[in-house]
Structure formats: C-alpha cells, structure tokens
Amino acid sequence: MSDSFESILDESISALQAGIPVEEILAEAPEYAAQLRPLLFAATVLADPNPRLVPEERKSALRAVYMQQVAELPAVAAPTFSQKTQAVFRIIRRRLTPKAVLSDLATVIVTVALTLLMSLLLLSYVAQTALPGDFLYSLKRSSEAVQLSLTFGAARRAGLAETFNQRRLAEIEQLIQQNRAAVVDFRGILETKGENLWIIAGQTVFLPTDVILEGQPQEGDEVEVIGFLRTNEVLVADTISVVK
Structure with a gap:
C-alpha cells in the first residue's frame, strides 16, 4: 500500500471520528472511494463503544478482516502535482463554504469575547485595592x-x-x-x-x-x-x- 493512500486513509478515519458522514468523506477522494468504503464502514463498527451492539468477539473478527483488506489493497501510484493541487482546492472549498466560515467566525468571536470578559473580571478584582493615582x-x-x-x-x-x-x-x-x-x-x-x-x-x-x-x-x-x-x-x- 502506498504512502499516499495511507495518508488519505488516515485523514479519512480522522474525519470519520470527527463526525463527518462516510459518503461525504468518499466524495472528497473519489479516486479511492472503492478502496476506502469497506475500510471506513469497518472502522465505524470497530469504533462503536456499545458492547451490546458490537460484542468484543465481533470487533476482533472485524479488526482481522480490516487488517487483511488493508494488506491486500493494490498499490496506488503516487499522486501527480495536478492531483495534489485538486485535493488542496477541495479542502479549501470545503472550509470556505458559508456554513464553515460562519462556524469558524462564531468560534473566534466567542473565544475572544470570553477571553476579554475573563481578563476584565480579573483586572476588576485586582483593581479593588487600587488608590487614586494608581494605574488601575x-x-x-x-x-x-x-x-x-x-x-x-x-x-x-x-x-x-x-x-x-x-x-x-x-x-x-x-x-x-x-x-x-x-x-x-x-x-x-x-x-x-x-x-x-x-x-x-x-x-x-x-x-x-x-x-x-x-x-x-x-x-x-x-x-x-x-x-x-x-x-x-x-x-x-x-x-x-x-x-x-
């Protein structure tokens, strides 16, 4: 298995753990969709923390199948510069969607607001002992x-x-x-x-x-x-x- 596919597989599993649906992940790497699909579904089952739905024995068997599928995957040619560029642009497009931009902006605003509020509260507490002429x-x-x-x-x-x-x-x-x-x-x-x-x-x-x-x-x-x-x-x- 090539280093390129290993990297894509690792990123796909990370995206899966972040809650991104399997089909959306596969859409980001259509050239590897056929190879990624069974692995991602297996990873989904393996990651299920509910033992009533997935007994430990079932997890062990699926883990073995998962490792076997990984070992048997055909070698994939190293991506060309054009493919790398397209992959970068896909990632950028996903991050520049209105929903993603608003989400990032909201996170930044909340973080800055909380930081300023905590700083102001801390300074206000320290300033209680200040006397006329003091900085605070x-x-x-x-x-x-x-x-x-x-x-x-x-x-x-x-x-x-x-x-x-x-x-x-x-x-x-x-x-x-x-x-x-x-x-x-x-x-x-x-x-x-x-x-x-x-x-x-x-x-x-x-x-x-x-x-x-x-x-x-x-x-x-x-x-x-x-x-x-x-x-x-x-x-x-x-x-x-x-x-x-």
Whole structure:
C-alpha cells in the first residue's frame, strides 16, 4: 500500500471520528472511494463503544478482516502535482463554504469575547485595592459606575453610592498613611465652616483663593469635594458643590 493512500486513509478515519458522514468523506477522494468504503464502514463498527451492539468477539473478527483488506489493497501510484493541487482546492472549498466560515467566525468571536470578559473580571478584582493615582484606579471607578447603572431602586442605588463614598474616604486615609499625593473626591456633611479651613466628613479641607464654590454651601449641607491631597496631609479643595 502506498504512502499516499495511507495518508488519505488516515485523514479519512480522522474525519470519520470527527463526525463527518462516510459518503461525504468518499466524495472528497473519489479516486479511492472503492478502496476506502469497506475500510471506513469497518472502522465505524470497530469504533462503536456499545458492547451490546458490537460484542468484543465481533470487533476482533472485524479488526482481522480490516487488517487483511488493508494488506491486500493494490498499490496506488503516487499522486501527480495536478492531483495534489485538486485535493488542496477541495479542502479549501470545503472550509470556505458559508456554513464553515460562519462556524469558524462564531468560534473566534466567542473565544475572544470570553477571553476579554475573563481578563476584565480579573483586572476588576485586582483593581479593588487600587488608590487614586494608581494605574488601575480608573478601572476601579469604571467598575463602580457600571454597578451603579445596573442597580435598580432609589434606595439600593443610594446605599451603593454611600458604600462607594466610604471607599473614597478610606482611600484618603490610606494615601495619608503612605504620604502620597493624588487628586481625590468625596461627599460628606459640611460640619465646620471657617474662613479658609472647612471640616467635611471629618476631613480638614483648605480653601485657596481660587476655589470654586457651587450652591453657597452652609454648615449641615451635604457637599461634594474635588481636590488635591498633598504629601504634607493637606487637602486643598478645587471645587466644593452642594449635593441636591
């Protein structure tokens, strides 16, 4: 038996194991159809895992017949360049059918989507410990924004927003402990209003001359602060606005 036929037989059996019908496999190699047909049907029976349909003794007998048929097959001349080219084009045509292309495209899309989703989930988890100024901090805030947008009910949204605001205050404390400077923001009650020092949510906030005040904040108002925390633990306000 020639190397060419052995290769075709091996590919045909692989296709059979992949679930491709026998007749479709034979159509891909019509010049070997007569030789392949009995072998593929025998391989189908031998591969049947159900012992009730194909007892072990039957499998052994078929295996012997299969090997004998393989040994007795006449030698096949090596394929010409033209035959090889035709075989390649048949394979390409089979892979370029609309069904095959859509199947491959769907597989790629699903794989990429799952990979991106898993990567995003992993990065979001890692970003939970990020502080203002860290590389992943923007992802942390984006993740929180998505959670808020997917939360229904005013009470639940307000509760989640307060949880995130407590994170902002905790982040400021961590930055102070690490002597780091960063742009920060938080909400809280204006507890004490001095000339240029206000106490908001327990944080001492310095108001420079160019600070932007929105809504005429008064003591007891809930305000939102955007400012810059310096390394000397001074929080300089950039904008203070009343929360409506």
